[in-house]
Amino acid sequence: MKRMPAISRLWWRRPEDTNRAELSPGPSYHGTWDAVARFAAEIRASNFMAEMIRRRDGYGSEGVMGALDCATLYGLTRWLRPAAIVESGGYIGMSSAFILKALADEKLTAAKLYSIELSQECDQGALIPDELRSVPGGFVPMRGKIEDFLKRNALPSSVDMFLHDSSHSYRHMLWEFRQFWPRLRDGGLLVSHDVQMNAAFPEFVAKTYAHDKNTGRRDAQRTSHYEWGRWGYIGFAIKKG
Numbered sequence: 433m434k435r436m437p438a439i440s441r442l443w444w445r446r447p448e449d450t451n452r453a454e455l456s457p458g459p460s461y462h463g464t465w466d467a468v469a470r471f472a473a474e475i476r477a478s479n480f481m482a483e484m485i486r487r488r489d490g491y492g493s494e495g496v497m498g499a500l501d502c503a504t505l506y507g508l509t510r511w512l513r514p515a516a517i518v519e520s521g522g523y524i525g526m527s528s529a530f531i532l533k534a535l536a537d538e539k540l541t542a543a544k545l546y547s548i549e550l551s552q553e554c555d556q557g558a559l560i561p562d563e564l565r566s567v568p569g570g571f572v573p574m575r576g577k578i579e580d581f582l583k584r585n586a587l588p589s590s591v592d593m594f595l596h597d598s599s600h601s602y603r604h605m606l607w608e609f610r611q612f613w614p615r616l617r618d619g620g621l622l623v624s625h626d627v628q629m630n631a632a633f634p635e636f637v638a639k640t641y642a643h644d645k646n647t648g649r650r651d652a653q654r655t656s657h658y659e660w661g662r663w664g665y666i667g668f669a670i671k672k673g
């Protein structure tokens with residue numbers, strides 16, 4: 433599959449600079465907010481959302497991602513158009529389903545979602561509709577601890593997107609962010625669920641900033657993210673390589 437270069441994709445995704453706050457070198461990500469909000473609104477009103485909520489409620493909604501966050505995750509995935517994604521805490525697959533739906537809607541037939549789940553008991557990916565699950569090579573369920581997969585070098589060394597949704601302890605979240613940030617390519621997305629649980633996500637993002645000593649203003653050259661934000665319980669940061 434031929435992939436478009438990151439910058440040209442940004443331009444055709446970008447309706448207008450509605451939020452320009454400062455002039456900075458490098459590509460502009462201001463249009464990201466509008467694009468993600470548009471995709472999220474589209475999926476919230478869709479039959480797919482209604483069907484996923486029906487499945488989730490039939491299975492038991494304990495521990496799975498809520499509708500607002502699923503819509504944001506869908507929007508971020510459509511906006512990025514990733515080829516390689518890793519998610520920690522795949523569980524029964526609510527988040528996985530929305531990532532796979534975004535890949536399908538963008539016609540990214542060669543994209544792969546590596547979904548890691550520790551529990552041997554849960555029916556991993558059970559909520560994912562068959563038509564999304566059966567795309568050859570698209571959904572890659574991996575059973576075990578994310579720590580062990582990393583130790584064994586069993587995950588791609590370069591990824592476009594990482595979603596954290598495993599153990600939400602401060603220590604583990606920070607550890608996953610630190611493990612996967614270096615694996616993200618320039619323009620890649622770090623996404624975390626449940627950022628409200630502790631200070632791991634804001635602390636991680638704070639470390640990606642550099643400021644001018646004299647003015648105190650953000651130094652865009654040395655800052656290692658392009659944009660970041662929080663929507664509902666989802667946090668995201670766009671890596672500057």
Ligand SMILES: C[S@@+](CC[C@H](N)C(=O)[O-])C[C@H]1O[C@@H](n2cnc3c(N)ncnc32)[C@H](O)[C@@H]1O
Nearest residue numbers: 496497521523525526527550577578597598599
């Ligand atoms: C909040 S649930 C994930 C929900 C899922 N993303 C969804 O939307 O359906 C968290 C899952 O992370 C798994 N988990 C916890 N620690 C883990 C680890 N170190 N490696 C892999 N999975 C882990 C748990 O077994 C649990 O099923």
